[in-house]
Every structure is written in structure tokens, then in C-alpha cells.
Amino acid sequence: AQKITQTQPGMFVQEKEAVTLDCTYDTSDPSYGLFWYKQPSSGEMIFLIYQGSYDQQNATEGRYSLNFQKARKSANLVISASQLGDSAMYFCAITNSGYALNFGKGTSLLVTP
Amino acid sequence: DSGVTQTPKHLITATGQRVTLRCSPRSGDLSVYWYQQSLDQGLQFLIQYYNGEERAKGNILERFSAQQFPDLHSELNLSSLELGDSALYFCASSVGGGAPNEKLFFGSGTQLSVL
Numbered sequence: 001a002q003k004i005t006q007t008q009p010g011m012f013v014q015e016k017e018a019v020t021l022d023c024t025y026d027t028s029d030p031s032y033g034l035f036w037y038k039q040p041s042s043g044e045m046i047f048l049i050y051q052g053s054y055d056q057q058n059a060t061e062g063r064y065s066l067n068f069q070k071a072r073k074s075a076n077l078v079i080s081a082s083q084l085g086d087s088a089m090y091f092c093a094i095t096n097s098g099y100a101l102n103f104g105k106g107t108s109l110l111v112t113p
Numbered sequence: 114d115s116g117v118t119q120t121p122k123h124l125i126t127a128t129g130q131r132v133t134l135r136c137s138p139r140s141g142d143l144s145v146y147w148y149q150q151s152l153d154q155g156l157q158f159l160i161q162y163y164n165g166e167e168r169a170k171g172n173i174l175e176r177f178s179a180q181q182f183p184d185l186h187s188e189l190n191l192s193s194l195e196l197g198d199s200a201l202y203f204c205a206s207s208v209g210g211g212a213p214n215e216k217l218f219f220g221s222g223t224q225l226s227v228l
Contacts, residue, residue, distance in 0.1 A: 033213035044115070045203060045219035052214050091156065096213050100146055100169050101205075103156040 002027040002094050004104035011109050013082045020067070021077040021107045023092035032096040034075040036066070039089040039106070048090075051075055082111045116140065119204050119220035127228055131192040134223045138185055138206030144168065145187040146207070146217060147179055151200040162187055163210040194227045201225075 003026040013019035025034065036048040051059045051066045059066045067076040079086055087110050093103045116139035126132055138145050147159040149172075158171035162181035173179075176194075181187045191198060201224050205217040 031213050033215075035216070037219075042221075043201065043224075044221045045205070046115075047216055047218070050214065050216060095211070095215070100158045100161050100171060100211060101217055102158065105155045 002029070002032070002096065002099060002102050004092050004094050004102060006092055006104035006107050008107045009105075011107055013079075013109065013111055015084060015111055015113050016081055018078060018080045019082055019109065021079070021090050021092075021109065023075045023077065023104060025073050025075060025092070025094045027073075027094060027096060029096040032094055034066070034068070035093045035095070035101065036064070036075075036077045037091045037093060037103075038086075039091065040085075041088070045091075049077065079109075084111050084113065087111045115218040115220065117204060117206050117218050117220035119202075119223050121223060122221065123224045123226075125226045125228065126194060128194055128196060130194050130227075131190065132194065132225065134189040134191070134202055134204075134225075136187045136189070136204030136206075136220060138187070138204075139218055142206035142208050142218070143185065144207045144210055144215075145181055145185070146205040147173075147187070147189050148203040148205065148219075149200045150203060150222070154200075156203075159189070161211065168210055191225070196227050199225055199227045 032053045034051045038046045089106045118137040159173040161169040201222045205219045207215045
């Protein structure tokens, strides 16, 4: 079984500041993938970043980076230089072979001017 | 635009009815996934098809069924609808059968309202 926990239901950040969204996971499989998706108010799910369990370095994609701490089973998303358009729901998800992507409950991020 | 097409965007129906949701995956993708998103349950995986065959099953009710056709498009059939089936239904696609590093591309969803 695999499980994702996002403990922050809502977060506020000021424009241009950095923000960290927390994600912890539980899986017994040594090979797994961790994903972050963004869901703006329009509803679509947008892929942001991926981290493999065997990746030695933390993943980065533009303003998004993933703080991967394997021993702690955490995969926190860091958004640098927040923009108003970053206001959305953010979902952490995990998958391993034979299992479809399993999502957390999400964190609502509001970026204020 | 993810390249995954879902129709219709909105569907309003009554309890007891049956509806069909349609999904066309990205060109070249062999897997189709169906997810249900509701306020109380969050994003729940329903079912995955890979190249026409059922690959994985999640929390899909017996009243729900799906299939993937030879042209790789997929349909999700929901029958004997109840108020609690009101949700946003997503289709997603991926290239392969579900390796840990496979990115899923999501459609814009079908908002189902059961009245």
C-alpha cells in the first residue's frame, strides 16, 4: 500500500516570496516516483515536477524544486519567487510499478500582492 | 493544453440515470486512467486501461464500468446514478503501462451533477 499525507490544508504567501508545501509518503516498495501537480481554479491538473526514489539529486523545474528527504519519507515542493498565478491547489502523488498515481488531499495556496 | 480530450465538459442528470464519459488520450499514449474528484474523497483512482486491457483497478463501484477501444479512446459508464456520484471525473493518459517514472497527462475533466 502507498499513502500520501499533505498536512497543510491552506497556505498564504506574499508575491515574490518563496513557499514550501509539505508532503510525506509511505510505501514499502523501494522503487517509486513522486509527483507534484497543480490544479488552478479552472480545474485542470498540471504536472509540475517529478522525483524518482533512486534519484541522487533533488529535482528542479524552473521555479519549482523538490526537497527530497528519503529517510524521512518527505518530498516537499518549494516554489521560489511566488507569482499571483501560482494561486491554486497543489497535490503530491506517489506511484510505483503496478499502482496508479495515488494523490494526497492537496494544499490550497493563495499568493497575495 | 495536455493533449487529452474529455467530453462532455459538463453533465447534468437525474438519479437513477446512466451516463457515458468519453476520453481521447494524447497521441501515442497507450494507457488511460480514470479518476474521480470530490470534496470529501479527494482524487480517487478508479481504473486504468493499457492498450485495450484492464491494467489496474482502484475504488471503482460496481455500478461503474469502463473500456478502452482499439483506437485507444476510453469511455467511463456510470449507471444507477446517485447524488453522491456528483463529482469531477478526470481522464489521464501516459505512454506506457504505469512505470514509476511515468508522467500522467490529465484532461480538463467532466463535471457531473446528479440532481
